[in-house]
Amino acid sequence: MGNATDAAAQDAARLAERLAWGTVDCLPEGALAARLRAASEQGRVLRVKLGIDPTAPDIHLGHAVVLRKLREFQDAGHRVVLIIGDYTARVGDPSGRSSLRPILSGEQIEANAATFQEQALRILDPDPERLEVRRNSEWLDMSMIELLGLMRTTTAAQMLERDDFAKRFAAGEPISMLELLYPLLQGYDSVAVKADVELGGTDQKFNLLLGRDIQRAYGEPEQAILTMGILVGTDGQRKMSKSLGNQIGVTDAPEEMFGKTMAIPDEAMGQYYRLLLGEELGAGDGDTAGAGAESDAAGTGPATGETSARDAKRALARGIVAWLYTEAEAEAAERHFERVFVQREAPEEIEEAHFASEEGMLHLPGLIAEEFGISRSEARRLIDQGGVSLGEEVLGTDEHNVASERADGQVLKVGKRRFRRLRAGM
Known part of the structure; x- marks a missing residue:
């Protein structure tokens, strides 16, 4: 019996290590392995939560980072619970914000939600055994008594510990009561769907940890949390964002996706490899990318080390296009890039x-x-x-x-x- 127990614990620890690869945080230490082992003993799969507010109609590779990690949980046999935040989108997530977020209309939220779900399924497995899609309006349209009960779980002092709130408070800038309420609503999502694990970007760490507190207050087992790094945009400096014009959309045409990837700075390649392809840039590639190889977007720069920055970037671009499309379309996109940007010729087919x-x-x-x-x-x-x-x-x-x-x-x-x-x- 002891040997079987030890073996189960070792299997859970190995799987937890694999699933945590590439994350910034996996908290608390040992929690993911414990949840994996408990689920196995109970004969069930983990419920792995991601909440997304549909504040924009399209998703880009920055969103795809977390979606890719969710797919790893699906491929390991677990169920993803994708929460479309149609209710929380009316509040506005203050994470990383220095000002109030504008409120969207109901029509905008509905249109964005439909598009987001469709595009997310380019990455996630749509099998109902592996994916559960919910809207948090199912449970957040609660009575005043229920809302007051939720608010009792957290103190104002806790909320003001958040870095973004603390900075705005110190600067005398407004913080609306709605914004203070947002992390509570996100935390209650975890109670409603009985989340075992929750994923998010590093800017969501406070909210994810608060979700554990709220689960505990409601007598629910506390979730493990995993945070992913924030993908920089094509400028290599700022967070990928449509509003900044530095995004690569998951529905961009293969040629556009390949070309935009080739335009990222060499220094950003390591992060793109790790977060989007799930692998490290090779030692030779890393020397090239980070130690002064000056390749241009067309891949005409000098080669140094085992593999040039140009070749490493082409491999990255092929990998991303093949992931979101097919190998054949990735190869066609590379031929298009070679013809148009290296040989300076027009594409073979022009609309x-x-x-x-x-x-x-x-x-x-x-x-x-x-x-x-x-x-x-x-x-x-x-x-x-x-x-x-x-x-x-x-x-x-x-x-x-x-x-x-x-x-x-x-x-x-x-x-x-x-x-x-x-x-x-x-």
Whole structure:
């Protein structure tokens, strides 16, 4: 009996170590292994929770970091409980914020929730045995008596220990009661779904630990918590965010995804490898990436060490595209990158854009805005800065209108990655 018990404990410890790989925190120490062992003895799987507020319509690789870790739990046989925070989105998560977060309308929240769930399933296993999707409006639309009972579990002093709250309080900046309530609501989510484990970014550590306190107050077993590092954006410095324009979307086209990955600074490669591919950048690659190899986005920089930064970055880009698409599409994306950015040729296949001539002229800012989803003023700025070419010619300042005959059949290139073949006639 003793040997069997020891073996079960060792198996749980090994699995916990594997699942905790790549995390920043796995707390409390030994809690994950204990939960794994207890679940095994009870003949059940772990319930692994992630709560996401649908505050934006699309998800990017920053979100994918935690989703990937959730998939590891699924592949190990456990069940992910994905909570769409349709109720908490009305409050606004203050984590990492220095000001009040704007409140979304119900219509915005619903639209974002639908899109987020669809995109998350590009990473998560949709098998009902492995995935449970809930909305926290199921239990957070509670009575005043229930809400007061929840608020009794935590003190104001505890809440003001949070780094972001503490800084705002010291600076005399406003902290709304709604924001103070948010961590309590997130913690109650863990009570409602009987979470064994909760995952989040490092900016969620306070909330995740508070969830343990709230579970204990309600007489529930306390969850283990795992935090993941915050992925930097393509600028290599700031947190990946659509609002900062440094994101790589999980639904970006393979060619776009490959190209954006090739544009990240060499110093960021190690983090991308670890958080997105679940592996460390090799010793040779690490020497190249961190010790002065100056590769450019097109991969034309010098090679040093065993493997050049260029090759390591190409392998990273292929790996990310293959993960979210297929190996074949990853290979095609690399060929596209080679043709367009290294050989400086147009893509093999270019979408056509049909235009109507007005007095024999084509107004390019209007066409660019319509085709690529940018404003006309942004299109004019790109033209004036030399970022737009027609055929082999770079358009000059104020060259916003061109003859239809000149444009017809030519390839319009906007920036580095956007192409259209122009055709006269609608």
